[in-house]
Amino acid sequence: MPDGSQVEYDKTVYHPVRGENGTALDIEKFSLWYSEKQALFENSLVVERGLVTALIGPSGCGKSTLLRSINRMNDLIDGLRIGGQMKIDGRDIYGPGIDVIALRKRMGMVFQKPNPFPMTIFENVIYPLRVDGVTDKTMLEETVERSLRGSALWDEAKDRLHESALGMSGGQQQRLCIARAIAGDPEVLLMDEPCSALDPIATSRIEELIDELAGHYTIVIVTHNMQQAARVSQNTAFMYLGRLIEYGATETMFTTPKAERTQAYITGRFG
Amino acid sequence: MAGEHTLKRFDEELERLSATISEMGGLAESQLAQCLAALHERDTAAAEKVIADDARVDALDEAVQDQTVKLLALRQPVAVDLRVILSSIKIAAALERIADYAKNTAKRTIVLSQGTPPPAAVSGIERLGRLVRTALKDVLDAFTQGDVAKARDVWERDEEIDQVYTGLFRELLTYMMEDPRTITGCTHLLFMAKNIERAGDHVTNIAELVSFRATGHGFDEARPKGSAALYATGTAS
Ligand SMILES: Nc1ncnc2c1ncn2[C@@H]1O[C@H](COP(=O)(O)OP(=O)(O)O)[C@@H](O)[C@H]1O
Ligand SMILES: [Mg+2]
Numbered sequence: 001m002p003d004g005s006q007v008e009y010d011k012t013v014y015h016p017v018r019g020e021n022g023t024a025l026d027i028e029k030f031s032l033w034y035s036e037k038q039a040l041f042e043n044s045l046v047v048e049r050g051l052v053t054a055l056i057g058p059s060g061c062g063k064s065t066l067l068r069s070i071n072r073m074n075d076l077i078d079g080l081r082i083g084g085q086m087k088i089d090g091r092d093i094y095g096p097g098i099d100v101i102a103l104r105k106r107m108g109m110v111f112q113k114p115n116p117f118p119m120t121i122f123e124n125v126i127y128p129l130r131v132d133g134v135t136d137k138t139m140l141e142e143t144v145e146r147s148l149r150g151s152a153l154w155d156e157a158k159d160r161l162h163e164s165a166l167g168m169s170g171g172q173q174q175r176l177c178i179a180r181a182i183a184g185d186p187e188v189l190l191m192d193e194p195c196s197a198l199d200p201i202a203t204s205r206i207e208e209l210i211d212e213l214a215g216h217y218t219i220v221i222v223t224h225n226m227q228q229a230a231r232v233s234q235n236t237a238f239m240y241l242g243r244l245i246e247y248g249a250t251e252t253m254f255t256t257p258k259a260e261r262t263q264a265y266i267t268g269r270f271g
Numbered sequence: 272m273a274g275e276h277t278l279k280r281f282d283e284e285l286e287r288l289s290a291t292i293s294e295m296g297g298l299a300e301s302q303l304a305q306c307l308a309a310l311h312e313r314d315t316a317a318a319e320k321v322i323a324d325d326a327r328v329d330a331l332d333e334a335v336q337d338q339t340v341k342l343l344a345l346r347q348p349v350a351v352d353l354r355v356i357l358s359s360i361k362i363a364a365a366l367e368r369i370a371d372y373a374k375n376t377a378k379r380t381i382v383l384s385q386g387t388p389p390p391a392a393v394s395g396i397e398r399l400g401r402l403v404r405t406a407l408k409d410v411l412d413a414f415t416q417g418d419v420a421k422a423r424d425v426w427e428r429d430e431e432i433d434q435v436y437t438g439l440f441r442e443l444l445t446y447m448m449e450d451p452r453t454i455t456g457c458t459h460l461l462f463m464a465k466n467i468e469r470a471g472d473h474v475t476n477i478a479e480l481v482s483f484r485a486t487g488h489g490f491d492e493a494r495p496k497g498s499a500a501l502y503a504t505g506t507a508s
Pocket of ligand 2 (some may be wrong): 064191
């Protein structure tokens with residue numbers, strides 16, 4: 001659980017559900033500038049370990065920016081500056097001497113469009129291990145089965161492991177990307193609108209999968225689909241113009257949100 | 272409420288729902304007034320009309336249910352919209368019950384018109400009826416204006432209604448003991464009093480729902496109950 005050094009948040013806009021396993025990510029007054037343009041303004045939120053946290057808000061409000069900051073995917077962007085802090089298990093993600101490669105291994109990422117590599121299903125899944133130089137055949141095979149089972153793809157893929165991943169449907173490809181994301185056994189899964197390119201049935205399967213993965217992993221999901229946030233997450237953060245407006249139990253956010261602006265957004269009253 | 276939806280149709284549908292509830296409320300209020308007038312005038316024809324008109328309240332209740340089911344299925348409402356829709360179903364149900372009590376009171380008025388109930392007891396019922404009618408009118412105003420303070424005021428008045436009911440209950444028992452020939456008439460009056468007191472309870476429920484739709488919660492403290500003494504005698508229904 002958060003240690004005593006944690007700041008006191010305003011309960012009226014900060015009312016998350018607490019998990020049983022403490023804090024995974026502690027984001028504290030995190031700001032970000034793309035050159036001159038400030039995209040994030042002192043965002044603070046504590047992501048509970050083993051829960052699903054949804055980031056919602058209108059397009060351009062900074063959801064992806066915040067998500068990509070967690071695994072330092074923004075590092076390569078020219079002119080990027082940050083302020084404030086982000087910690088994983090109490091360690092400063094942007095601290096001096098942090099090993100970015102090791103950090104990214106602790107976080108799997110799933111993107112909006114399924115992006116399997118043009119290789120076999122098998123090679124796609126074990127890609128993170130290949131990068132690590134793992135060659136032990138048994139270990140690779142076990143990882144493939146575990147990851148594909150974990151992403152609910154095993155039954156569909158087990159007889160075609162050595163066929164190209166590009167022959168799969170969009171929904172299968174996205175589950176393959178989730179298999180790849182969990183192959184390295186990360187702690188945190190970051191998902192940026194993982195269903196926006198999928199049809200409703202494939203979407204349901206991914207949502208079901210998120211439900212199953214929660215508990216094993218801490219999941220942060222960006223979604224522009226509010227019903228999806230309501231269905232899959234325990235906590236929801238609402239962002240607007242780079243600011244965190246309200247962060248709380250999903251149940252409360254969708255029944256009695258505390259901030260006027262949250263209510264306006266989730267009820268479709270945004271002019 | 273918090274401004275307009277991007278989707279205008281949704282606003283129109285919510286407004287239509289509230290309009291249906293208001294119409295239903297007006298009708299329930301009139302039914303309650305008419306049944307009390309019929310009792311006062313010993314007017315059987317007026318009582319018959321109250322009984323017949325109950326079908327109109329039922330029809331509006333069904334209209335509310337149809338509208339809410341459609342809204343839930345098609346609009347997936349959340350937050351204040353969800354509370355407005357859920358409370359509408361419950362308010363409509365409460366109004367439907369209030370109108371039922373008016374109808375039952377009207378039925379008893381017809382039976383009663385054949386005998387001679389003690390006039391003092393009848394005026395006691397009228398007094399109770401006036402209190403509940405005023406409370407109903409006020410809670411409907413609170414509903415229309417979304418006025419939680421006004422709803423709270425109505426909610427607090429339930430105690431007085433309960434006290435008047437308890438007093439009336441004792442009074443009717445006294446009449447019956449004094450003169451057994453009044454037992455039949457007084458029993459009808461007792462049931463009428465109970466009907467009206469129950470209608471008052473539904474008014475109180477509506478007051479809480481007015482608060483719920485605005486804030487997400489009712490009035491927390493246990494409602495002041497004045498009828499504990501009555502239950503202690505073991506005579507209450
Ligand atoms: N690489 C970038 N360079 C400059 N500005 C960017 C970059 N990426 C995003 N932005 C800007 O930052 C803001 C937040 O974007 P983003 O995080 O993608 O929002 P969201 O995911 O909520 O739609 C937007 O105004 C966007 O134009
Ligand atoms: Mg985005």
